[in-house]
Amino acid sequence: MGFLLSKMMAVFGDKEHKVVIIGLDNAGKTTILYQFLTKEAVHTSPTIGSNVEEIIVRNTHFLIWDIGGQENLRASWNSYYCNTEIVILVVDSTDRERLTLNKEELHQLLAHENLQSAAVLVLANKQDVKGSMTAAEISHCLTLNSIKSHPWHIQACCALTGEGLPATLDWMRSKVLAN
Ligand SMILES: Nc1nc2c(ncn2[C@@H]2O[C@H](COP(=O)(O)OP(=O)(O)OP(=O)(O)O)[C@@H](O)[C@H]2O)c(=O)[nH]1
Numbered sequence: 215m216g217f218l219l220s221k222m223m224a225v226f227g228d229k230e231h232k233v234v235i236i237g238l239d240n241a242g243k244t245t246i247l248y249q250f251l252t253k254e255a256v257h258t259s260p261t262i263g264s265n266v267e268e269i270i271v272r273n274t275h276f277l278i279w280d281i282g283g284q285e286n287l288r289a290s291w292n293s294y295y296c297n298t299e300i301v302i303l304v305v306d307s308t309d310r311e312r313l314t315l316n317k318e319e320l321h322q323l324l325a326h327e328n329l330q331s332a333a334v335l336v337l338a339n340k341q342d343v344k345g346s347m348t349a350a351e352i353s354h355c356l357t358l359n360s361i362k363s364h365p366w367h368i369q370a371c372c373a374l375t376g377e378g379l380p381a382t383l384d385w386m387r388s389k390v391l392a393n
C-alpha cells in the first residue's frame with residue numbers, strides 16, 4: 215500500500231526529486247540549469263556557492279542544485295549529496311586537458327556513501343564548438359563502461375541552444391519514475 219501510494223505521488227507530481235549538478239568551473243552547469251528552466255541561454259558568471267531551481271517535467275518535480283566548480287569549492291560538493299537521486303556531471307567537451315581531472319571527480323562521487331543509490335548522468339556540453347570531443351570519446355576517457363555500481367548515461371548537448379537537453383530531462387524522469 216505504502217509503495218503504491220508513493221508511486222502514485224510520484225506519478226501525480228507530489229514528490230520532489232533532488233538532482234545535483236557538478237563539474238569543473240566553466241563547464242556550463244549554470245547555463246544548463248537556466249536552459250532547463252527558461253529554454254534560453256542566460257548570461258552567467260562563475261557560481262560562488264550554488265543556485266537551486268524547481269523544474270517540472272510532465273508532472274514530475276525536480277529540485278535541481280547547481281554548484282560552483284572552482285577548485286576551492288569542489289570540496290563542498292559532497293555537502294549537497296544527501297538524498298540526491300540523480301547526479302549530473304557536466305563536462306566541457308573542448309577541455310581535453312582537464313578530462314583526467316573529470317575522471318577523478320567522477321570516481322570520487324561514485325564512491326561517496328550518500329550517492330550509492332543515485333543515477334549518474336554525464337553531459338558532454340559545448341558540442342557546438344568545432345573540434346570538441348564527442349560523447350563516445352569522453353565516455354571512453356572516463357571509463358564509463360566500467361561503472362557497474364550505478365545506473366549511468368551520457369548525453370551530448372549544447373547549453374547555448376538547448377540541443378540534447380530535452381532528452382536529458384526525459385532520461386531523468388524515466389529514472390526517478392522507475393524507482
Ligand atoms: N560555446 C558554448 N559555450 C557554452 C556552452 N555552455 C556554456 N557555455 C559558456 O561557458 C561559460 C561558462 O558557463 P557557466 O554555465 O557559467 O559554467 P559553470 O559550469 O556554471 O561554471 P562555474 O559556476 O564557475 O562552476 C559561459 O561563457 C557560457 O556561456 C555551450 O554549450 N557552448
Ligand SMILES: [Mg+2]
Pocket residue numbers: 243244245258259260261280281282283
Ligand atoms: Mg555556475
